[in-house]
Amino acid sequence: MEVITREEIIKPENLVYKKTGLMVDKALSYCPGCGHGIVHRLVAEVIDKMLIREKTIGIVGVGCSSQSWGVFNFDFLAVPHGRPCSSATGVKRSLPAHFVFTYQGDGDAYAIGMAETMHAAIRGEKITAIVINNTVFAMTGGQMAPTALNGQITCTSPAGRNPGATGGPLHFPELIANIPGVAYSARVAVDSVANIRKSGQAIEKAFHKQEQNAGFSLVEILTSCPTVFNLKPPEAMEWVSKELVKEFPLGEFVDR
């Protein structure tokens, strides 16, 4: 049998996977094991594949995601907490041929930004919202977000989230599925290799909806936050698989 050395394999013509050039070549500032890094790469890969980098404008809100503009090698706006869908509206209506997407956490898009996100969906804004759901406001220390699970302990629900007092976890992609202006609403997760690949496909589908001028598209991505969950990164991902996916079903809720 032909024996091949490592050096013989590691040649440019044999390259099958490397981090896309649409990501700036420097270290990411996220915590070890943070789901943001995975999603950033998926988004960048889709934009790379669709060859739309020159006309792509990203909008970021406030949270750990605030740092995301430092990662992408294309134009970005940093706007106030919760307002990305409004600013994205401003950008898309100013430059309708451009490709406009928001990158937000669940606290940003569903708490303070609920009105902005909802109304962009209602108006059928031809933008794509990428929402990272880790159930907490991670950047500020892990306070409860609207997506926190019943009984989930966070620093503002130290006895566990009590649905009688603050309601239950918010299922947003399902909520907007009946709004006529919404062309695509889906939920995916980056808790396993298989799901990560599926997430990339959902993001690509959402971006194609914008290309087709079909309406508002949203992809919610369940991610782990090892720091706030206080779990080692592999265990944090397992927690997403076991607990988050149980509460928040993966799938496409509307595809017009």
Place this chain on the structure above:
Amino acid sequence: MKELRLMKGNEAISEAAIRCGADGYFGYPITPQSEILEYLMAERPYETTGMVVLQAESEVAAINMVYGGACCGKKVWTSSSSPGISLKQEGISYMAGAELPGLIVNVVRGGPGLGTIQPSQSDYFQATKGGGHGDYRLLVLAPASVQEMADFVPLGFELAFKYRNPVMILTDGVIGQMMEKVELPEHKPRWTAEEIKEISPWATTGKTPDRERNIITSLDLDSSKQEKHVLSLERKYSEMEKNEVRFEKLNCDDAEYLIVAFGSSARICQKSMEIARAKGIKVGLLRPITLYPFPKLPIAELAGQVKGILVVEMNLGQMVEDVRLAVNGKVPVEHFGRCGGIIPTPEEVVKILKTKIIGE
């Protein structure tokens, strides 16, 4: 009996609120004040005193929750930091227009915009000149120690209800985050329904046969009525200016030069004063405690005594304008400040005092 504890500034505010019988807190996470909300959640006053603690979906929602609670005559409060306080401005203006008591805590961070999470004092204009729309004022208290963070909560509520006006505690990330010993007061019970009716007969508590209905609004389309209303607000503010000015003077009796500073800048300048005095420079410090009403008279008085005044504040020069107004050209007034979250050192202040004021 009073209780002595080593506490963080943010936590001292929350503990003081529980102890002074506050009825409700509505907040939202933002650095550097999230501990205010977290401490209350951890202490669970809703299980002991019945105090409501709710994390709102945004700072706008929170201030409007405060508006609602205030209409009911309750002792309600909220907290945030600079960008979140900007969001609250509409609600604050409404509270002032509708003559509602309430407490708003601003743990200032660097701005403008998202700025930085490090300390700053650059919300002075916003706090004292009315960050919201219309002719109104906030009574503004500026603590310079963790003890004052605790003391100003019951004081703030007292003044808010005395004048039926929102009150702001304007602090910064230094005092919010640092730890000092605090003497905590005894627990005071929350007001009963009867007490509320007596203290705030205007409150919406449900129209009973013994009184007319209570409508709380800040709208009046009849201009002559609206003018009367706004003039009555002005009378309130004149009363505040007459009765509620608070300040601290250190080493001013024989001072040849004066430093004016508030909050954590005042703590730094206290050290600068010691350093300067050790070098034979007769400098005094005036620390405004109420930023509105501003201690114009004591500053005007000292302007007749000193050769120059240095205003030290972590911003591009905001309180210095009020100092200049009070001094009215009598002596030179200069500003020194660092921005971006940088905190000046005591030695830096002494150097500026020497070059800009003394002229060495």
Place this chain on the structure above:
Amino acid sequence: MAKVKGAIVIDIERCKGCEVCVEPCPESVIAMNKNVNSKGYHYAMVVNDNCTGCTNCAVVCPDGVITVYRVKVATEV
């Protein structure tokens, strides 16, 4: 019959030692080094040459530190 052989290159200075790449590898190629990089993280390292270039590790890596190569290898029939 053709077989594939892969090889991965790990940027050890950018690795944060999160270890999520270890389990998804069907050939157990990756383990964490007991040494640390200049940031203090135990970094991922290759411990055998059974890599098939499946890209699981590179896909799951939050910091994108893994580059994957793959080549078809002729075997004796």
